Amino acid sequence: MFPFYAVIKTIIGLKRICPECNKAQVVKPSQKRVSVPCRFCEAMIPASESEGDKNQEYPDGTE
Numbered sequence: 803m804f805p806f807y808a809v810i811k812t813i814i815g816l817k818r819i820c821p822e823c824n825k826a827q828v829v830k831p832s833q834k835r836v837s838v839p840c841r842f843c844e845a846m847i848p849a850s851e852s853e854g855d856k857n858q859e860y861p862d863g864t865e
């Protein structure tokens with residue numbers, strides 16, 4: 803098996819880009835689904851769903 807690959811995938815899922823200063827940072831696994839403050843400018847960075855979790859759909863059907 804390739805646990806290393808799983809680690810990489812997890813890290814990518816934990817990566818956030820601050821909407822204020824556009825700096826990337828990695829959050830803790832425990833913070834994966836919560837908003838976290840940016841380390842650089844302290845703006846709140848909302849949780850990202852871009853790591854392959856496709857169970858959720860936009861309830862309002864935004865296109």
Ligand SMILES: [Zn+2]
Pocket residue numbers: 820821822823824825840841842843844845
């Ligand atoms: Zn920031």
